[in-house]
Amino acid sequence: MSNFSIEPSFLAQVLAGKTCISLPYCLPNGTHVQVMDEGVIRFEPKDPGDRQLDVVLSCGIHGNETAPVELLDQLISQILDGQLRVRARVLFVFGNVEAMRQGVRCVAQDMNRLFCRLPDVDDGDEARRAAMLEMQLMRFFSRSIQDGKPRLHYDLHTAIHGSLIEKFAIYPLPPHGRDFDPLQVARLACAGVDAVLLQSTTSTTFSFFSSQHCGAAAFTVELGRAMPFGQNTHIDLSKMQSYLEGLISGELPDYDGVPAHIGLYKVSREIIKQSDVFVLRVDAKMDNFTPLPVGTVLAEDGDIQHVVDEDDARMIFPNPYIEIGQRAGLVIVPAKGYSR
Numbered sequence: 001m002s003n004f005s006i007e008p009s010f011l012a013q014v015l016a017g018k019t020c021i022s023l024p025y026c027l028p029n030g031t032h033v034q035v036m037d038e039g040v041i042r043f044e045p046k047d048p049g050d051r052q053l054d055v056v057l058s059c060g061i062h063g064n065e066t067a068p069v070e071l072l073d074q075l076i077s078q079i080l081d082g083q084l085r086v087r088a089r090v091l092f093v094f095g096n097v098e099a100m101r102q103g104v105r106c107v108a109q110d111m112n113r114l115f116c117r118l119p120d121v122d123d124g125d126e127a128r129r130a131a132m133l134e135m136q137l138m139r140f141f142s143r144s145i146q147d148g149k150p151r152l153h154y155d156l157h158t159a160i161h162g163s164l165i166e167k168f169a170i171y172p173l174p175p176h177g178r179d180f181d182p183l184q185v186a187r188l189a190c191a192g193v194d195a196v197l198l199q200s201t202t203s204t205t206f207s208f209f210s211s212q213h214c215g216a217a218a219f220t221v222e223l224g225r226a227m228p229f230g231q232n233t234h235i236d237l238s239k240m241q242s243y244l245e246g247l248i249s250g251e252l253p254d255y256d257g258v259p260a261h262i263g264l265y266k267v268s269r270e271i272i273k274q275s276d277v278f279v280l281r282v283d284a285k286m287d288n289f290t291p292l293p294v295g296t297v298l299a300e301d302g303d304i305q306h307v308v309d310e311d312d313a314r315m316i317f318p319n320p321y322i323e324i325g326q327r328a329g330l331v332i333v334p335a336k337g338y339s340r
């Protein structure tokens with residue numbers, strides 16, 4: 001990508017293979033811009049004293065989840081053409097570029113299962129890309145760790161199936177046994193998210209990486225159902241767009257507690273596929289958050305039977321078409337006892 005150009009869009013240039021690391025340059029309004037790698041672009045305010053926070057906005061970790069990619073591309077265009085004033089350091093990441101080109105979730109390996117691991121000489125393209133993105137985030141957040149600015153990461157996705165709650169987030173709990181921050185949940189509500197899943201287990205996702213290793217308040221955000229590029233008009237991302245525009249312009253909204261309408265859930269257990277005779281006994285296409293009565297057989301895996309024994313259980317991300325050792329679904333329950 002050469003210096004300051006609005007057309008074609010950043011996304012179009014990424015898909016055409018025309019972005020790679022570049023020298024930093026300035027927009028006419030003084031905003032600093034640098035392409036850090038293919039599909040990775042950083043903006044910094046003209047006046048360092050203007051900077052309120054550091055935020056990573058990522059999408060396309062799954063290449064067929066296009067609505068968030070279109071949203072972030074629009075924000076990048078608004079910055080490049082001077083409509084959106086930058087008062088934060090912002091790193092935009094288009095995650096799995098090759099999968100985006102092919103319109104598939106992944107090419108060989110699910111990239112959101114490849115974070116927080118040691119690199120290996122046999123790593124494929126997606127594992128190497130995940131390791132490179134980890135380095136980009138470590139580098140980006142190292143400045144905010146030094147000077148104490150708020151660190152945020154929103155990793156935007158869309159889900160394979162429908163969902164009774166269209167927009168929800170997974171919130172990896174901060175390290176060292178710290179509790180979740182109600183203010184972060186309230187900010188997600190402001191962005192149009194209606195339920196938050198508090199995740200206390202370890203994970204291999206991008207948001208888990210930035211929470212654990214960069215000390216960022218980090219979230220995987222599901223924004224509706226995955227559709228090809230240009231077919232996302234059914235998803236209303238206006239609240240998310242306004243919220244992100246606010247962050248980029250340095251506005252970090254403050255709230256008292258978690259809004260009453262937000263559903264708070266926690267992971268009761270993960271259903272891991274342990275053998276090639278694994279069978280899901282519930283409809284693999286059922287909507288996320290579908291209630292599951294006690295006694296429902298969820299899956300069978302050789303001698304193992306997964307049966308619901310939790311009150312008020314629901315399942316999200318049911319998917320039997322995964323490799324052995326991976327997650328075939330999450331059983332979640334309401335998180336009780338949290339003050340709002």
Ligand SMILES: O=C(O)CCC(=O)N[C@@H](CCC(=O)O)C(=O)O
Pocket residue numbers: 062112157158159160161170205207220316317318319
């Ligand atoms: O709809 C599905 O089954 C998957 C949607 C998706 O990509 N979800 C993320 C969630 C990540 C997390 O648990 O934080 C994923 O599976 O990677």
Ligand SMILES: [Zn+2]
Pocket residue numbers: 061062065157158
């Ligand atoms: Zn995804």
